[in-house]
Amino acid sequence: xxxxxxxxxxxxxxxxxxxxxxxxxxxxxxxxxxxxxxxxxxxxxxxxxxxxxxxxxxxxxxxxxxxxxxxxxxxxxxxxxxxxxxxxxxxxxxxxxxxxxxxxxxxxxxxxxxxxxxxxxxxxxxxxxxxxxxxxxxxxxxxxxxxxxxxxxxxxxxxxxxxxxxxxxxxxxxxxxxxx
Amino acid sequence: xxxxxxxxxxxxxxxxxxxxxxxxxxxxxxxxxxxxxxxxxxxxxxxxxxxxxxxxxxxxxxxxxxxxxxxxxxxxxxxxxxxxxxxxxxxxxxxxxxxxxxxxxxxxxxxxxxxxxxxxxxxxxxxxxxxxxxxxxxxxxxxxxxxxxxxxxxxxxxxxxxxxxxxxxxxx
Ligand code: SF4
Numbered sequence: 001x002x003x004x005x006x007x008x009x010x011x012x013x014x015x016x017x018x019x020x021x022x023x024x025x026x027x028x029x030x031x032x033x034x035x036x037x038x039x040x041x042x043x044x045x046x047x048x049x050x051x052x053x054x055x056x057x058x059x060x061x062x063x064x065x066x067x068x069x070x071x072x073x074x075x076x077x078x079x080x081x082x083x084x085x086x087x088x089x090x091x092x093x094x095x096x097x098x099x100x101x102x103x104x105x106x107x108x109x110x111x112x113x114x115x116x117x118x119x120x121x122x123x124x125x126x127x128x129x130x131x132x133x134x135x136x137x138x139x140x141x142x143x144x145x146x147x148x149x150x151x152x153x154x155x156x157x158x159x160x161x162x163x164x165x166x167x168x169x170x171x172x173x174x175x176x177x178x179x180x
Numbered sequence: 181x182x183x184x185x186x187x188x189x190x191x192x193x194x195x196x197x198x199x200x201x202x203x204x205x206x207x208x209x210x211x212x213x214x215x216x217x218x219x220x221x222x223x224x225x226x227x228x229x230x231x232x233x234x235x236x237x238x239x240x241x242x243x244x245x246x247x248x249x250x251x252x253x254x255x256x257x258x259x260x261x262x263x264x265x266x267x268x269x270x271x272x273x274x275x276x277x278x279x280x281x282x283x284x285x286x287x288x289x290x291x292x293x294x295x296x297x298x299x300x301x302x303x304x305x306x307x308x309x310x311x312x313x314x315x316x317x318x319x320x321x322x323x324x325x326x327x328x329x330x331x332x333x334x335x336x337x338x339x340x341x342x343x344x345x346x347x348x349x350x351x352x
Contacts, residue, residue, distance in 0.1 A: 080315045086350075107335065114322050114330030115314075124350050 018156050025069070025095065026057075026148040032068035032088065033061040037075025039102035039134040046137035056144065065091040070147075071124065072140075076104030077117045089124045097151070099143055100126045103133045181261040183208040186230065194220055200268075209266040217269050218279050224256060224265070225284055232256040232265060235285035240295030244325035249273040250301050254281070271301060280306040298323035 035043060047053045047061065062068040065088045077085060089098065100120050103109035106129040108118035117123060127150060130143035183203055190210070191198060197220060200211035212220055224232040236255040243249055248270035256265045271278050280303035281288035292303045293312040300321035303309060311318060320327055335343045 080313075108332065112329075112331050112334065114328075118332045119347075122348050122350055 018154075019152075021156060022152045022154055026151050028057045029069045029097070029144075029148070029151075030060050030062045030067065031058060031070040031072050032065055032092070033063045034071065034088065035074045036077060036081065037104065039074040039105070042134040042137055043072055043074045043101060043140060046140045051137040051141065053141065053144075056141070056148070058144070065089075066093055068092055069096055071096065071098045072101050073098065073105040073120045073124070073126075074101040076102075076109060076111050077120050077123065078115050079117055082117050082123050085120065086123050095154075097127045097147055098124050099140075099147060100129045101140060101143070102135055103131060105129075106131065109133060181258075181263050186263065186265060189227075189230065190220070190224075193223060207264065207266060209268065211268045211270070214269050214271065214278060217267075218281070218284070220267070221254070221256075221281055221284055229260075230258060231260040232258045234259060235281065235287050236264070238281070238288050238291035238295060240299040240301045240323075242299055242323065242325045247272060250276050250299065252278050252295060252301060276300060277302045277304050279304050280309075282306055297321065300324060 035041075045051060047059070053059060058070075069092070071085075071089055071092065073085065089096070098120075100106045104111060104116065105120045106126075108116055110133070112118065120126060128143045128147045130139055132139050135143070183206070186208060187201065187210075194212075194216060197212050197216040198210050199213060202209040202211075224230055234257040236257045237253075239253045241251040241253060243251060250271040250273070252269045252271065254267045254269075256267065257263070258265075269278055278301060280292055282292065282303075283305070289307070290312060292306055293309060295301045296303060296306075296309050297311040297313050298321055310316070314322065322330075333339070333343055
């Protein structure tokens with residue numbers, strides 16, 4: 001089973017180093033064990049058996065930021081918590097990515113007040129925003145898939161995060177344009 | 181045990197301290213003077229028959245434009261009689277100090293810190309009157325009615341360029 005069968009008796013496979021590295025990164029992208037509010041419940045839902053994130057190589061949440069590649073900011077971020085989140089992000093080793101999960105993490109959501117950071121992109125650089133209050137597990141998985149697509153386009157030696165590179169997805173049926 | 185029994189007993193023990201009596205939906209609410217708070221609380225807690233041994237909540241309220249501006253609301257509960265009693269104490273804006281109940285009910289500690297943190301009501305003789313919810317370096321007391329909510333303009337497609345030009349996006 002696996003590559004041997006697919007490749008037949010070919011002795012070798014050619015590809016580019018970039019593709020292999022990026023392929024490896026997307027298929028073992030471990031998120032940090034970290035939840036902030038109600039969105040975290042949906043994140044747990046996405047990871048448990050009904051939605052089973054481990055299909056995408058993300059079954060292990062790492063309790064230590066040193067071993068994590070992905071920070072899923074799941075929930076509203078209070079100003080008191082903000083330095084902690086930034087610190088967790090700083091402790092993660094490169095390459096690292098951030099998903100802002102839910103309306104609160106993306107833009108403050110319904111909490112437009114003194115206590116909540118109006119979008120975690122004020123604190124950490126965000127790669128993918130997932131809309132919804134809370135986003136369903138499918139939406140989170142979709143966001144992760146988009147992040148994977150973004151990672152596959154990264155260049156070796158280049159910076160892990162470039163905000164100039166955007167993936168524009170146009171949904172034909174709804175006419176929505178999604179930019180990540 | 182009904183409200184009237186409690187009221188009669190308190191009035192007999194502290195004739196001059198109750199300034200307002202309010203009974204609505206079966207709940208008894210008494211406004212008492214700041215000076216007598218500790219004595220009344222201790223009496224209610226230690227009373228052999230009433231036994232209000234549980235301080236359910238301590239809450240601060242800001243009635244901007246009223247005198248006294250601040251009010252602290254205490255809910256007491258008697259397990260013995262399954263009866264609830266609400267006491268209110270006013271504190272003027274110039275001197276928003278209320279005696280702390282931490283000596284009588286340890287549970288008052290954090291709840292008084294919350295009232296101090298969010299409303300700026302001070303509790304004299306509190307062992308550690310510090311902020312509990314807001315960051316330590318926060319300036320002001322955010323639940324006071326004269327503090328702005330901190331609203332930020334919401335970005336839509338038509339105005340996002342203007343808003344994002346000022347938004348402090350994080351760097352690497
Ligand atoms: S977006 Fe909705 S579900 Fe998510 S943290 Fe905010 S309020 Fe909760």
